Structures are given as structure tokens and as C-alpha cells.
Amino acid sequence: MTRTANLQAVAERAGVSVSLVSRILSGDDAVRARPETRERVRAAARELGYRPHGAARALRLAKAGALGLVVHDMSNPIHAEIIRGAQAAATARGQVLLLSDAAQLAGNPDAFAQLVGPGRIDGLLWQGSGESYDDELTARAAEHLPTLLVNSRSRAGVPALRLDDERAARLAVRHLVDLGHRDIAYLGGRPGADLTERRHAGYVTELATHGIPVRGEWTVEREWDAPAGYAGMTELLSERPLPTAVFVANVVVAVGALAAAREAGVRVPEDLSVVAVHDAWFVAHGAPPLTTVRLPLGRLGETAVAMLLDGDESRAGGGLVIDTPAPELLVRGSTHTYEGAR
Amino acid sequence: MTRTANLQAVAERAGVSVSLVSRILSGDDAVRARPETRERVRAAARELGYRPHGAARALRLAKAGALGLVVHDMSNPIHAEIIRGAQAAATARGQVLLLSDAAQLAGNPDAFAQLVGPGRIDGLLWQGSGESYDDELTARAAEHLPTLLVNSRSRAGVPALRLDDERAARLAVRHLVDLGHRDIAYLGGRPGADLTERRHAGYVTELATHGIPVRGEWTVEREWDAPAGYAGMTELLSERPLPTAVFVANVVVAVGALAAAREAGVRVPEDLSVVAVHDAWFVAHGAPPLTTVRLPLGRLGETAVAMLLDGDESRAGGGLVIDTPAPELLVRGSTHTYEGAR
DNA sequence: CCAAGTTGGTAAAACGTTTGTTCCCATCGG
């Protein structure tokens, strides 16, 4: 664990000044040096195993070379997908990614201050969940740093990037309609969250397009997790008349919903068709394999990083929709033609 | 986005020197200052919204205040659990976590150099997958940084932390034996990976304890993902005689295995009992809900961070097993009493 | 032969901290 060589060590070995080494190694073409000198410097750097000191460079350049990424639940595969995209974009552009958890940050002011303080990160990506502290923390961060909300509409004046949730919802609902369903329920996420609202809007719009009235008792919103999906589906199954199909606003919720249907003895897809927004590897292997609408989550992460690095985040001032690639319907085993009254 | 105040600004406002401000704000009790001076300094800092500059501090202290965490697949819920634990421990101890992807690092030497170079991180956690580049990269990192392999045995001289896989395997197998099964197959992960080897060892040992011979054709190893589980189970189901129970070395593999059984018309648990290592939220809602053995993955992440921060990583020189809390059997719906010959 | 330009570099400041050392002044013991 020997102390790594710095510029001065390289300079001494090559018999030149520190400043010359810096310029040559950083590929500064404006500097005038003999080819043989350049080669000597490079050789010295190589021999000593020189690697630039991150903190020193960050200090001098007033650029951390890092981006912060805050998520509120890593075990959610949806978020993992966003992280992966952000990670790839950051690495490709020579930046590192600093990961943190929203709930932990909310409970630890010092950690938050450290993260958004000067000299740590050059920009912040926030994948919240609509918790009350999200707005406060992101607004505070935005005072000091380029900040971007991810998978959300713009809140508290902070720019945001999101997906075309309404279109995804319409695609899913239209699939059900195409199969002959007219009694279609909506199972959402946390009430009031804009994700569920936008997907509900798509659901309503698509039904209207086909002249199908919306029944209030077939709209249930609980939370973004599987237990909520279980409870929500249980509630839907207590309604009379029963719907013949359910549009679920999130694949995680759908996992719980499928379990509830199974326990209630309702067969999917024979008795009830189910389609959900977002795809995840494990629902493709479920019983039944779930029909889903895939959205470009990875692209969302990539784009967010790119905008932050390009200082372009104000373009998303009022919220910006990533709509390519377009939402894609993946038909699997949880949706089925409506066969008429049972 | 105004430039944040530095120590000098605070010093001027309080009418004292920079060094005094630094000492007072860092709570240095050795410095002698009048209480009124202290208060004046603190007030000035508060009014100007002073927050220390991360890079400057890192440079001066020769401590980055950050730990690197490299994982090889974020969408794996097992890894998410480890990350969560590491994240919590790091935040609690005032460190930030720098996340990176093993495969991306392997393909991008510059990114790797930047990550492990001086002034970025004080230590490295590596959650690999047994890829060939893992050994090389971790060995290189270990030359410069305290490095710890996570969920692996010690490799290439790099210290490692792992869970009690053998005990977990024995617990799972014993559960099957207790249910009356004697024809128990093993479905593992990537052949040669030490994770699958240790779990296989537990399987063999536990069978031996009960005087049950091991049948070679009932041991199948493929990969650590669901498609491999599907293929592996399909292979097992082509054997004659059929086993009455399968111990699956990983919950992700088990998801694919269950799908294969379903498609083959083999009922779980009536025809075949299945138990897997590791727990994940979505298998609790599956059909059937999967019986699993939970291991303290979060604790693994926490401990790794703690050891790195305490400079204790050499204690794990030859590999160290985290065995508390103990593996826990979660009996759900995928295991069933053996009812005798079918 | 000399001024001007070019070549090949060097010196030094600055980024914001932390910390070992020094300095001034008042008080106190003798």
C-alpha cells in the first residue's frame, strides 16, 4: 500500500518541471515540448505508475467529476433499471456515481449536507417516491446544484424527467379492449402520486376513446408495493359486478394482485385478464407469465445523466417526457380474449 | 447557484483567522478561544451557510471519505440487499458510497483507474460473480486500497467476507428430510463458483448425516439466473427415477425452476418439493409461495463497510464467515410432506 | 549586428482545508 507517485515525482524522474508534466499528460496540445521530452515524461509516468489524485483535481478544477444518485428503494427492480442506465452513462463519460438512499438521507441531515455540499458532486439525480421529504430535500439541493427529478413530474420548481406513462397506460388498456374486454378495472399505486395519476389518466382516456364508461368502484389505489397489490385486488374482487380485466399501474403491485386473485380462486387469465406497466425478469416466469408494457427505464437514467453533465437540465424545467423508444406491449400469459358472460 | 462560502469568508465575517474558524467548527477542544468568539464564529458560519468543501478536505486529510462498491448485477435482489446494508452502514459513519458495475469497469480501464486511483475512495467492496476479470481487477485494486470481496471466498490473496452457505444448505436439506424426502436433487449455479460449491457441500454433508446416498445424476449446475434454472429443472425432470424434492442453491434460479416444473405439468409441492437459498419479496407471492432460507445479506454489507472503515479487513485475510444472525428457514408453500411412492 | 520572433520550457499562484508553530499580552509568583 505504498504512497502513489504524484506529479512532482514524475517531474523529478523526467528532469522537468511539474507544470510541464501536467500539460503533457493531460494532452494539452498548446504546450511546446520536444517529442523526446514528451516521451521521457510519459515513460516516467508509466514507470512510476502515476495516477492523478481525484480530490486534488476536483479542488483545482472546481468539478467533482461525480454525480449523486438518490433512490428510495433499491430492491425495486424498476429503480435498478434506472440506476443501471445512469451508471452506464456516467461511466461512459468519465464520471463516477455516488449512490444514496432517500429515506436514510431524510433521517440524517449531516449525510445530506455532506452529499450536496461543495466538492462532492456536480449534479444530483433524485428518484423519489412522493414522500413529503422529497420535495424539501430536492428543493434544498437545487439551491446549490443542478438537480433533476427522475421518473416524476417537476415538483417544487425542480426540473424533472419522466416517461410517457399515459401512452403506456393507453397501450395496455387498448390491448384489453382489443381482446374484447369492456369491464376493465384500474389498480394504481399511492393515491395522489403523479405516476398513478398519469396512468389513470391514460386509462380513462383510452376507455373514453372506445366509448366505455368509467366506473368509480373499479378504481383502487393503495401503495406501490406487492402487499398493496394484494389488498387492492382483494377489494376489487369484492365488487359486483366483477370486472373481466384489470389494468395494474405497476408490475410490483401486480405481483401482489396476482397472488390475491389466485387465493380467491379467480383464474388468470381465464376469469380475469391482467396487464401491468413496466417489465421485470421475474414476472416473465410467473404463473401466469405477466403481460406488461415495457418503458425505457434505462434510457431515462442515461438521459438524466447526460442532461446534468451537459448543463442541460433547465430544458426539463417544466418536466420533460422521454418518449423514445416508445412503450412496448409484451403479451404473455395473463391476458386472454373475453369469451362473453360467465 | 451562488458560490458557497468558504472558511475565509466565515473568518472575515467573524473577524478572526481562518485557522481559528476551522478549529472551532470542527469541535477541536484543544483550541483556546473565548466563548463569545466561539459563538461569533458559529453564527457567522450559520449565516453564510458554510459547508465544508469535500475535495479540499479529502486532499488535506488524505482521506476521501468515500468507499467504492462494485456489483455485477444490480437487478439481482440479492445484491440489492447487500447494497442496502452497505449503504446504511456507510451513511451512519459519515461516508459516501460510490457505486460501479463490475462488467462496465472490466470494459473500461480508464473508469477503473479513476475509481481506484488516489483521492477517490478509501476502500473497495467487490461483489463479483466469479468472472475471470474479477480476480485481476480486485488484485490490482488491492495493491493500492484496502479491498474486500463480498459474498465470496478469498481469491487472489484478497480478503473476503461471506455467509454461512453450508449451514444454509444443510438447513434447507434437513427441512426436506424432515418432511420425509429421501430422493433430493441439487440445482446449483455456475459450475466451479465457490458459492455453488459450498452449498453443494452442505447438501452432501446433510444427506450423509441421514445416511442418504448422493446420486450424481441429481446434481445439476448451470448459471445464476432464471433461464438457467428453467433449463436445469427441465434436465432434472428428464431423469428416471425422479427426485421427490429439489434443493435450489439460489432463489433467482428457483424462479426459473418453478416455471419449468409448471410447464412440465409437475405440481409443486404435491409432486415435487422445492426449497431455495436466499429470500426475495417476490417469491413470497408466487405460485406456490417459495420456501426459502434467509441469510443476513444486509448484515454482510454492513460488516464489510465496518471492517474497511476500521482498517480491519486483514482480519478477513483468509476469508471470514458472517454467521449471525443465523440462517433462517421460511416455510411457505413449495415444500410438502412426502406421501410415499406415487 | 540587432531587433523581433520562436522554441522549450519554468515559476508561482490558486483551489479550501488542517495543523504545527509562533506570537502577543496579561497575570502571577517570588
Place this chain on the structure above:
DNA sequence: CCGATGGGAACAAACGTTTTACCAACTTGG
């Protein structure tokens, strides 16, 4: 009355970079 002590604070160096400004030695044109 004088040296020692200690309280209260300032000075200055250092961490490793980057970058602006500068300089010495040649070369060249007239």
C-alpha cells in the same frame, strides 16, 4: 521589578493539481 506561565489567537506550510504569466536561449530577417 522581573521572568515564567498561560490564555487567545494568528501565521504559514502542506496536500496535488492546473493554469497564467514569464523567461532564457536560439533563430531569423533586414
